[in-house]
Amino acid sequence: MSRSGPxxxxxxxxxxxxxxxxxxxxxxxxxxPVSPRAVDALLAELRRGGNPSSLHxxxxxxxxxxxxxxxxxxxxxxxxxxxxxxxxxxxxxxxLAVKGLFWGRRTAHPERRRILVSAVEHHAVLxxxxxxxxxxxxxxxxxxxxxxxxxxxxALESELAAHADETALISxxxxxxxxxxxxxxxxxxxxARPYGIPVHSDAVQAVAQLGVDFAASGLDAxxxxxxxxxxxxxxxxxxxxxxxPLTPVLHGGGQERSVRSGxxxxxxxxxxxxxxxxxxxxxxxxxxxxxxLRDDLVAGVRRLVPDAVLRGPEPSSDRLPANAHFTFPGxxxxxxxxxxxxxxxxxxxxxxxxxGVPQPSHVLLAAGVPEDDARGALRFSLxxxxxxxxxARLLDVLPGVVDRARSAGLASAPARLGERNGxxxxxxxxxxxxxxx
Amino acid sequence: MRVLAAMSGGVDSAVAAALAxxxxxxxxxxxxxxSKNRDQFRTGSRGCCSIEDAGDARRAADVLxxxxxxxxxSDRFEETVVADFVAEYEAGRTPNPCVRCNEHIKFEALLxxxxxLGFDAVATGHYAQVVRRQVPDPAAPGGTRTVAELHxxxxxxxxxxxxxxxxxxxxxxRSIFPLGGFASKDEVRAEAERRGLSVSxxxxxxDICFVADGDTQGFLRERLGxxxxxxxxxxxxxxxxxxxxxxxxxGQRKGLGIDRPADDGRPRYVLSVDTEANRVVIGAAELxxxxxxxxxxxxxxxxxxxxAAAADPSRDGWFDAEVQVRxxxxxxxxxxxxxxxxxxxxxxxxxxxxxxxLRGVAAGQSLVVYVxxxxxxxxxxxxxxRARLARAS
Numbered sequence: 105m106s107r108s109g110p111x112x113x114x115x116x117x118x119x120x121x122x123x124x125x126x127x128x129x130x131x132x133x134x135x136x137p138v139s140p141r142a143v144d145a146l147l148a149e150l151r152r153g154g155n156p157s158s159l160h161x162x163x164x165x166x167x168x169x170x171x172x173x174x175x176x177x178x179x180x181x182x183x184x185x186x187x188x189x190x191x192x193x194x195x196x197x198x199x200l201a202v203k204g205l206f207w208g209r210r211t212a213h214p215e216r217r218r219i220l221v222s223a224v225e226h227h228a229v230l231x232x233x234x235x236x237x238x239x240x241x242x243x244x245x246x247x248x249x250x251x252x253x254x255x256x257x258x259a260l261e262s263e264l265a266a267h268a269d270e271t272a273l274i275s276x277x278x279x280x281x282x283x284x285x286x287x288x289x290x291x292x293x294x295x296a297r298p299y300g301i302p303v304h305s306d307a308v309q310a311v312a313q314l315g316v317d318f319a320a321s322g323l324d325a326x327x328x329x330x331x332x333x334x335x336x337x338x339x340x341x342x343x344x345x346x347x348x349p350l351t352p353v354l355h356g357g358g359q360e361r362s363v364r365s366g367x368x369x370x371x372x373x374x375x376x377x378x379x380x381x382x383x384x385x386x387x388x389x390x391x392x393x394x395x396x397l398r399d400d401l402v403a404g405v406r407r408l409v410p411d412a413v414l415r416g417p418e419p420s421s422d423r424l425p426a427n428a429h430f431t432f433p434g435x436x437x438x439x440x441x442x443x444x445x446x447x448x449x450x451x452x453x454x455x456x457x458x459x460g461v462p463q464p465s466h467v468l469l470a471a472g473v474p475e476d477d478a479r480g481a482l483r484f485s486l487x488x489x490x491x492x493x494x495x496a497r498l499l500d501v502l503p504g505v506v507d508r509a510r511s512a513g514l515a516s517a518p519a520r521l522g523e524r525n526g527x528x529x530x531x532x533x534x535x536x537x538x539x540x541x
Numbered sequence: 542m543r544v545l546a547a548m549s550g551g552v553d554s555a556v557a558a559a560l561a562x563x564x565x566x567x568x569x570x571x572x573x574x575x576s577k578n579r580d581q582f583r584t585g586s587r588g589c590c591s592i593e594d595a596g597d598a599r600r601a602a603d604v605l606x607x608x609x610x611x612x613x614x615s616d617r618f619e620e621t622v623v624a625d626f627v628a629e630y631e632a633g634r635t636p637n638p639c640v641r642c643n644e645h646i647k648f649e650a651l652l653x654x655x656x657x658l659g660f661d662a663v664a665t666g667h668y669a670q671v672v673r674r675q676v677p678d679p680a681a682p683g684g685t686r687t688v689a690e691l692h693x694x695x696x697x698x699x700x701x702x703x704x705x706x707x708x709x710x711x712x713x714x715r716s717i718f719p720l721g722g723f724a725s726k727d728e729v730r731a732e733a734e735r736r737g738l739s740v741s742x743x744x745x746x747x748d749i750c751f752v753a754d755g756d757t758q759g760f761l762r763e764r765l766g767x768x769x770x771x772x773x774x775x776x777x778x779x780x781x782x783x784x785x786x787x788x789x790x791x792g793q794r795k796g797l798g799i800d801r802p803a804d805d806g807r808p809r810y811v812l813s814v815d816t817e818a819n820r821v822v823i824g825a826a827e828l829x830x831x832x833x834x835x836x837x838x839x840x841x842x843x844x845x846x847x848x849a850a851a852a853d854p855s856r857d858g859w860f861d862a863e864v865q866v867r868x869x870x871x872x873x874x875x876x877x878x879x880x881x882x883x884x885x886x887x888x889x890x891x892x893x894x895x896x897x898x899l900r901g902v903a904a905g906q907s908l909v910v911y912v913x914x915x916x917x918x919x920x921x922x923x924x925x926x927r928a929r930l931a932r933a934s
Contacts, residue, residue, distance in 0.1 A: 438612055439658060445608065446569075463613075512657035 128449040128494045132332075132426065132487025133281055133309060139334035139488070142379040146336060149371035156368050157359060166370045173370075173377035180377075180384040181328065181343055182317030189342045189360045190373050194308045194329030197342035198228035198275075200353050200364065201304040201325045205273040206236055208349030209302070216272040220263065222247045222255050222287065223470035228327075229275050229306055230466075246470075247276070252417045253285035253471045261295050268299040276303070278310035278326075282454040282467045282483055283416030284427030286314065293322040302348060308332055308340075312383050312487070313391050313424050318343050325350075330372070334379035334488065339372035386488070394486045395425035397495050401484055402428050404499040409506050415468060415481070426486040429454060431473065432506055435480040439509035444482075447501045454483030480513075542566045542661040544717065547573065547647060548601060548609070550594030552740045553666030553720055555601035556732045560719035561664045562605050568664070570602035570609040573651060575618040576751065597740050604737055614650050621645035623751055627764045630787045633816035634905025637868065638749055639704045640919075648708035652715060662715050668694035669702040670721035670914075671713060676845070689713045691842055691916040695724050703868050706909045706919035709840045758788040758796075770819035772799060775812065775828065786819045792829055792901020799823070810901070830898035833928050834864070836890035836908050836920030837882040843917040847879050847887070863911045864892055866902050866922065873897045877910050879918070890920035898927070 138146075154166030171185070178185040191197045202219065209216050219233045223246040236242035245263060248256045255276055264271065274296055279286045289305055296303045302324035310316050312333040318326055325348060330339040344350055344363075356365030383390075399419050405412050405428070412430045417423045432440060437453035444451055454465060464478040484498070544566040546558035562568045572595050595611055602609035622641045629636035652663045670692040678686040691713055694700040708716065723729050726745070733741035752760045768785040781799040783789065793811040803809050809823045841847055850860040858879065863872035874895040882889025890908065902925040910917040 438610060439654070442569075442608075442610055443658065508658060512654045515653040515657035 128497045129489070130484045130486065130494060130498060131450050131452045132490065133483065133485035134452055135331045135337065136312075136334060136487040137489055138331075138336055138375075139379050139382055141382060142335050142375040145378040146371050146375035149374045154370070156370050157357060169370045169374050170368050173373045176377040176381055177328075177341060178343075180380045181311070181326075182319045182321075183326075183343045184319075184346075186346055186361070187318070187343050189344060189364050190368055190376075191340050191342055191364055192338050192366075192369070193331070193340040194226075194306065194327050195228040196353075196364075197327040197329070197340050198226070198306055199232045200342050200350065201327060201344070202229060202232040202273070202275060203236060203240075203353050204350040204363070205302055205304065205325065205348070206240065206242055207351035209272045211349065211351075213272075215270055217241055218243045218245055218267055218271040220245045220247055220260065220271060220274040222249060222276045224249050224253050224280050224282075224285070224467045225275065225277055226281055226306055226308070229277070233275070242272070243270075249285075249470050251472050252422070253280050253283045253415075253467060254417070254422070255287050255292065257288055257291045257295065260292065264295055264299055264301070268301065271299070271301050274301055274303045276305055278305045278307040278316065279314065279424050280416070280467060281309045282465055282481075283429045283471070284309075284424035285416050286310075286422050286424065289321060289323070297322070309424060309427075311380070312387065313394070313426055315387070324348050328380075330376040330379065333383040335376040336372055339369060339376045341376075383488070390488060391425045394490060395419065397486055397490055397492060398426055398428050398484075400492070401486075401495045401498065404495065405430055405502065408499060408503045412506075413477070415471065415473065426490075428484040430482055430484075431468070431477045432480040432482065432509070433477065434513045435506060435509040436513050437479055437481050439512045440480070440482055440505060443505040443508055444498075444501065447505065449498050449501060451498075452483045452485070454481050480509075543659060544568045544662050544664050545651075545655040545660045546570050546607070546664045547651060547666075548598035549573075549666070550591075550597035550601075550740065550743075551666065551746060552730060552733045552738070552743050553668075555598070555605075555666070555738045555740050556729050556736075557664050557666040557719040558601065558607065559605055559732070559736050559738070561717065562607060564719070566664075568605070568607045569660075570598065570605070570607050571651070571655075572598040572609070572611045573614045573618075573646065574611050575615055575646070597743070601738050601740060604739075612651070612654070614646055617650045618642070618646055618751075626749075626751075627761065629905045630761050631765055631816060632905075633786065633814040635790045635903035636905050637704070637907050638751075639868070640707050640907045643704055644707045648705075648712045648716065652712055656715060662717050664717045664719055666720055667701045667705055667718045668696050668699040668720055668723065669705050669718050670694060671716065671718060672915075687714075692721075693911070693914040693916075694721055696726070698869075699726055701868075702911075702916050703865055703907070703909050706842065706916045707840055707907065710842050710844075713842065761785070761788050768819055770821070772797060772821045772823060774809075775822060775824045780823065783821055786814050786816045786821050789814045789821045790901075791903035797821075797823060814903075826900065829900040831900075831902050831925040831927050832894040832898045834866075834890075834892040834894075834899075834902060834908060834925045835923045836892070837888055837923045838884060839879060839882065839888050839890045839918055839920040841879065841887060841918040843912070843915065846912060846917050850878065860917075861895075861912075862917060864894075865909045865911065866899060866906050872911055873899060875910075877917070890918065893928075899925075 149169055154162035156167040156170045174188045175185045178188050219242050221229055221233050233244050237244045248259050276287050276292050293303055304325040305323050306327045307316050308327055308329040311328055325342060325344040328341045331337040350363050352363050354365050359365050359368055412432050415429045415431055441453055464475050465481060468478040544561045546561055546568050548554045548558055548570045558568060558570055599609050622638050625641050626636050626638045655663050672690040672692055673687050675685040676688050678684045691702055693702045720729060730741050748755045765787055770783055770786055771779045772781040772783050773779050789811050791811055794808055807825055810826055810829055811821055812824045812828050813822045846860055850856050850858050859876045862875055862877045864875045865872045876893045878891050879887040880889040880891055902922060904922050906922045908920045908922050
């Protein structure tokens with residue numbers, strides 16, 4: 105592909121020239137490559153076989169794999185092995201935390217119907233919470249955030265002061281997956297502790313980038329996902345203190361201290377433990393390196409596209425080191441994504457996709473970003489395999505991409521009914537363009 | 542060429558995309574998401590708007606090995622097609638939402654965005670033919686330029702030139718219809734099967750995609766509310782009541798809610814719908830027959846035909862043609878001319894049927910003018926009537 109800068113941006117993106125092996129991957133927050141050592145561990149266990157619940161030799165060997173992995177995962181996260189409940193990923197762990205805690209608490213305290221969640225939670229927390237409101241009598245309290253997506257702790261405190269007796273649980277993510285905001289979890293835990301209300305945190309984005317110590321955090325439950333840190337998809341864990349009243353979501357053979365039935369996926373769990381240990385060991389150095397690349401990316405975008413707006417906190421300890429997120433005025437996210445993709449640069453609009461349709465992000469809307477601006481959002485997320493050349497190649501193509509996306513945004517701007525042949529002769533109810541030409 | 546293939550998830554657009562790939566174009570598949578309310582379009586999977594359709598389109602793109610994206614055009618769809626549909630019925634007219642969708646969504650929002658993003662053309666699975674012809678270029682004496690003509694598909698049953706005419710010449714030049722030459726749907730299905738496209742056996746879509754259960758009257762009532770009024774005959778006698786004149790269409794026979802038979806025992810039809818007075822007039826079939834039609838908002842695709850008619854003083858702008866007022870209606874011989882309309886010169890269309898009448902021509906309907914297989918223009922019906930005297934000719 106052309107490296108000679110924005111001036112050389114061709115009229116038509118020529119992706120036949122893009123070597124698929126040289127694409128720039130800036131979407132590590134979606135998923136990040138599986139580490140070679142995790143692949144090796146996975147293959148070794150797949151070849152070995154055995155059901156960890158079986159009582160014979162093969163079963164014992166598989167069980168040993170699972171328990172060693174559990175110990176390793178616990179050590180990596182500052183938890184005790186008995187606190188690690190393996191799941192099929194982050195979404196399942198979030199569902200278990202929200203539903204399991206709600207039901208578990210209600211047994212003893214039927215009056216505790218309130219679920220407090222930040223307005224910027226991942227859908228894996230928000231949707232179970234809303235589902236519980238619809239089907240299990242829960243009441244959802246969406247906790248407000250500031251313009252950078254940071255939880256309003258004072259609002260949480262006053263909510264608790266008024267309704268602590270009716271509150272079942274609090275769930276606030278460790279760091280936001282879209283705009284990278286690190287949440288004031290210490291303050292959340294401090295606020296909840298006097299009332300004895302359990303606090304869950306989705307730490308899926310945090311583990312690879314921030315120091316995550318479950319015991320030190322004071323949390324009661326925490327979600328971790330494998331494929332965000334070099335393990336395969338389909339494995340994760342809910343870390344939960346032993347005394348926590350967790351009603352199972354999956355019932356069956358009673359595996360995982362009866363909280364999560366289902367044959368434990370020993371090969372995946374092993375790969376998860378290996379990738380997690382590797383990630384945590386390298387974390388500090390990786391975070392410093394990626395923060396440097398991210399700072400270059402942010403500075404470059406601001407230099408080349410001066411009206412682009414960084415969403416979330418300025419690069420600092422308040423922001424995930426590998427995350428950058430911008431809105432580009434006048435552009436639609438799907439145009440930007442298509443143009444970058446066809447230039448070999450893979451990024452995300454950062455928001456949940458419904459059937460592949462980027463909806464304006466609930467995170468941006470909660471942070472007060474107007475809906476029109478929210479449509480032009482792009483998230484750039486770095487990971488262990490990111491190098492300086494990735495940022496350079498993004499910055500090479502970005503100005504041309506933004507120009508073109510902006511012209512497409514104008515082309516498909518709101519309806520211009522009647523323009524073709526003047527206004528329709530009788531059209532009282534036609535939505536005429538309001539005011540502006 | 543860089544070609545954007547609009548992929549609905551149906552068999553036609555999948556094969557059209559395949560043919561564009563095989564013609565050597567750089568093809569990107571795009572599925573248009575037209576509804577924010579996914580559940581509303583979910584049932585029935587009629588072939589363009591549900592989540593299943595988006596998935597089918599994605600799988601077709603996978604099989605073809607082309608990039609695939611979903612573009613959210615639901616706001617535009619609601620603002621133009623759905624709002625127009627409701628407003629037209631509310632004004633007592635009979636809209637064709639597929640025509641409006643082609644006008645505002647496929648060949649405006651999608652095509653213009655595609656052009657701005659660097660595509661040369663949009664390919665769709667419509668059954669119609671674009672013939673590109675060299676004509677003398679008045680701007681360059683001795684030189685020629687290419688003009689695109691829109692023609693009927695050889696597949697009469699499937700021909701969609703009627704709903705495409707509205708796009709206008711400029712956009713026609715940026716459109717390709719790879720299925721234009723196919724004589725039957727079976728051939729298209731066979732092509733899909735040959736390429737391993739799993740949509741090959743998917744049923745055709747017929748209904749209005751955003752009226753999920755096919756109940757147009759119910760859909761309108763939900764949007765417009767109940768507005769009870771009178772059903773009268775041509776003498777003004779009250780024969781019954783209705784829940785809202787907007788839900789009636791000129792030419793409609795069923796669902797009039799009249800329990801008393803006509804004096805002469807013959808079936809009665811809706812003759813006119815006056816939503817201002819909230820009155821529906823019904824009467825005998827022959828009162829529906831018209832041979833004079835006036836249109837507005839005309840879009841002309843054949844300047845040469847209009848120019849020839851205008852150049853001959855004896856013709857006073859009239860030319861011989863055929864007109865069609867329904868998507869699958871039969872064409873009828875007519876004399877046609879372009880006149881000034883509300884939107885300016887040539888925005889109006891006058892039609893005189895030749896030795897024929899049409900029944901149930903409603904304001905709001907799309908009228909398409911053909912000469913042979915060629916589309917000359919399209920107009921929206923404003924009024925229609927029966928000439929009192931046969932034209933002296």
